[in-house]
Amino acid sequence: MASEIIETTPSGENSVGIVETQFATLFEPPHELVTSGGKTLGPITVAYETYGELSPEKDNAIFICHALTGDAHAAGIHSDEDTKPGWWDDFVGPGKGLDTDRHFVICANVLGGCQGTTGPSSIDPVTGERYCLSFPVVTVGDIVEVHYALARHLGVEKLLAAVGGSLGGFQVLEWAARYPDSINAAVVLASAANLSAQGIAFNTVGRRAILADPNFHDGKYHEHAEGPRYGLSLARMLAHITYLSEDSIEQKFGRRLQHSDKLAYDLLRETEFQIESYLHYQGKRFVERFDANSYLYLTKAMDYFHLEDKYGSIAKAFRNTDIRFLVVSYSTDWLFPTSQSREIVGALIETGKHVTCTEYDAPFGHDSFLIDLEPLSRLLHPFLEQAQHLRSSGEKTTSRNKK
């Protein structure tokens, strides 16, 4: 995910309750994944969670594609003592935006990540040591390939929907382009058909911070007492600024001081303003839960994503599909501005595809897709209902045609 939800409701009556992360082993030799860069990778462990029940018709599955630093734990808690529910718990559960009373919801950690799915910190079975930088560069396409395999492994031939924000939206778009018959509806939140040059620029600086940290040790920091925590926290501090709107920073922190009502005139007091203290805290927390190598790989996957380069045009990427698209942007998101959503919508309309789009007037910047969930839920319920209805009738049509 772009960043943690700052406040989240504790899991209560409308929670999916206690959930367990599960693991699947896919792409076992000799059926390894061939990455976009031409390397082979396998076996691949995938960490995933599911919420709700798969219908006998297997027609109610929704796949959540998480953003840059998310994980498989989208909803619920891991034990009775667990006080921190999954990252999208406000959106996934009984009666929520993704309604687990009706849908079978799957969320998997991405390939290259560090929360259970095979990534650079995993053990390479060939060497018995961590991959580190010998892990192949992966693309959004490679990530989707693993998601697709997992869905089939779970018995789902065709998803009711794939849903994702930011890098998760990239995955949804790529999935729709790559396997047009495997999804009924695609929900793309705060995303784009490619990362902007400005986005690449910010990622470049974040990666530089990690690579220049003397504790990076060419990616083999696990063998040392300390990893590149300065670099990784710096990358996170920077990225975090891009997830917030200028207005939300202004309103939440403004120029308020952290410890005093007087300026310190002390250059080494790094957390004088509240916004400074907040960013340092975010950086510090991030280092505790994320792997620096994964950050390098996944930001690179974002940089590489470009539907037009790959398929000739956005329209061509979706020429073979009757997927129904929902494209959502947020007015204060300057990292993935509405203009980028419009580009997708324009291409879909031009080629006569089904597309619904909206821009929410939310104040939280790019993070809005993690926070501003009420209006999205209201929109999503009828959208998914229609997709499911059309799916049923569509299948009948297909059956008739087959006769």
Place this chain on the structure above:
Amino acid sequence: MASEIIETTPSGENSVGIVETQFATLFEPPHELVTSGGKTLGPITVAYETYGELSPEKDNAIFICHALTGDAHAAGIHSDEDTKPGWWDDFVGPGKGLDTDRHFVICANVLGGCQGTTGPSSIDPVTGERYCLSFPVVTVGDIVEVHYALARHLGVEKLLAAVGGSLGGFQVLEWAARYPDSINAAVVLASAANLSAQGIAFNTVGRRAILADPNFHDGKYHEHAEGPRYGLSLARMLAHITYLSEDSIEQKFGRRLQHSDKLAYDLLRETEFQIESYLHYQGKRFVERFDANSYLYLTKAMDYFHLEDKYGSIAKAFRNTDIRFLVVSYSTDWLFPTSQSREIVGALIETGKHVTCTEYDAPFGHDSFLIDLEPLSRLLHPFLEQAQHLRSSGEKTTSRNKK
């Protein structure tokens, strides 16, 4: 300055020609500067340049206040062999925006800087060693105090105008508030009455990059073989993104690759996209010309600037002045957006002050004030003419009143 002008015309016929940086020693004990933080500092060396001639009436002086990483060398060249004219050479010279045929133009390196004026890398006369982090924290007010002393040292009691962009604009505003009778006209470009919380956030990350660099050595890196060049270049790379508009990055670099037309699938190729290569180059060049401690001090001075905190309100800051203001913003500047200029203009209008304002539709983001100089020049000529005319008639009135 925010960043270098990427291309600049070589000094030719309309150049001020060969110029020499001069030095003045001010605030000699026992008349030291007392900084905003309550420390004393002196003597203070000021590096400055002047272009054009001071009129016998001493009524044609214009003071240029430079931005974060600028210097005293605004125009001309330092020798016949010098191929790199001053940072605002397109704007300062015969017939240019600041017309040296008519005006006596002064530009001085700021207090705390590293281009000749006393700063953290200067020798502390008490210890015989560099100040480094024992240098007092300086504010925009302290910087202006030194500028003001220099103007008087040069025989100028009242400036025709003070002109500056970004941090330079802060100085112009502070000067106008602090010494309202010492300026006729104030020209504030791409600036604000305070740095935004988002601006503080970016500065925080930049400072963190320097402070976390193991070669920072508590600011005493001069005693070591290598300084915090990774940290300083990282800070610059990040800041540089904020000086450009998203559109200008997109148009100038887009997703073009630097060395190939194929993706490298190589995580360690840090300059794969042109935008990456450009940022790395900017970072590297910056380290060659700028001091890390100065970067810490001057960004902190930016963070601390807040007219309202200091004077009660923007309107109160200017209650005692009849200075004529020109406030200019640029449509694609997201670091100092037009809304911040409007705040200044609104306060000035409310209190019946003379203010002219405009937003230029320039594509270059915050850097526009260094690049988009033609329309600004056309606006500035009549504005300065009027200020000079009113000054003359104002002086006559004063004379009459005295009779």
